[in-house]
Amino acid sequence: MSSQPTHIRIHQYAGLLPGPRFLVTGAVHGNEIHGTQAMAEIMRQLDAGELVLQRGTLTFVPIVNPLAHQLNRREGDRNLNRNLRPPVIAQDFEDRIARVLCPLIAQHDGILDLHSFQGNGPAFAMIGPRNNSGELEPFTQESTESQLAAALGVGRIVEGWLSTYALGLQRRQQRTHDGSRRASLISDPHYGVGTTEYMRSTGGWAITLECGQHLDPKGPEVARLAILRSLVFLGMLPESAVEPHRPSQPPELLQLYDVIDREDMGDGFEREWASFDAIEKGQRIGTRASGEAVLAPSEGRIVFPNVKSQPGTEWFYLARPSDRKL
Secondary structure: OOOOOOOOOOEEEEOOOOOOEEEEEEOOOOOOOHHHHHHHHHHHHHHHOOOOOOOOEEEEEOOOOHHHHHHOOOOOOOOOOOOOOOOOOOOOHHHHHHHHHHHHHHOOOEEEEEEEEOOOOOOEEEOOOOOEOOOOOOEOOHHHHHHHHHHOOOOEEEEOHHHHHHHHHHHHHHHOOOOOHHHHHHOOHHHHOOHHHHHHHOOOEEEEEEEEEOOOOOHHHHHHHHHHHHHHHOOOOOHHHOOOOOOOOOOEEEEEEEEEEOOOOOOEEOOOOOOOEEEOOOOEEEEOOOOOEEEOOOOEEEEOOOOOOOOOOEEEEEEEEOOOOO
16 A cells, blocks of 8 residues: 655735635545646746736635545545544644645735536536624635626535535534544534635635536536636636636526435435536435435535545535525
8 A cells, every 4th residue: 555645735826916815625524535737737837938928916725635645535544524623733644734724825815726526417506605703614705706706607505604504514513422533523512614604713715616426527627717817807817818707597596404424324316416406395305224214304405425434524505596696
């Protein structure tokens, strides 16, 4: 078996005029490589002079989690995109990544984090909360995130991640009784914090772009266009660098409101769900190993249904229309 990676590759382009400090990340989950492939093409274009950075600092981290990438799976020792913070004492490979990644995030004004997902479904963007001064996720960059997400070229935008995760965490804490490292992590109130939440905690703005299903051949192009449109939006590339996104109708905006964990490997879905499939109130979504029906509490959408989730982790999310203005 090959040894664990010992470094992360960071590629940076420093414009000669001042401007935004923009970070683009891929393979935070090692088998999600649409962003990795898109960054390789854009770096080629920058190096060849086909794209010219006008101002600011552009940083690419094409493979954030090299161990998970080497293993061709979502995680190395654990999920890097949960409980992200600089560790006092590193206990696993992802903690060692966090020692490098967290300071890097804090050096930037904003991040575009590129992902993909297990089930079928179209690409979509995830944004942060409304402006607020609360304790969970205080924030002042609502306008920037909303405008940028609308410019990326996806037909759907989702909000409400951290507040929904906190709700699910309360239930998880009630069920967790063992003292393992994994159990302590998934019951930690900080567990919902990943790359974008950490960026917001430093005062920056952040967008997660889910570029499609893991093996979707269109995914790298979705990621490439999103990176270029972000750079144009930020004034770092000329408008001629990419065709602007001019949709015939505004993107659908959804609010996550609940997350349901898998409790047993015997828990199963009623059918093969895709992200954003419509559900009716009372509709059976799945069945617990005990035979208990898992029913939709209200009309809406199912998001991130994961047939491969492990007990004690997210099985699926629920969403409904949002009243947020872009």
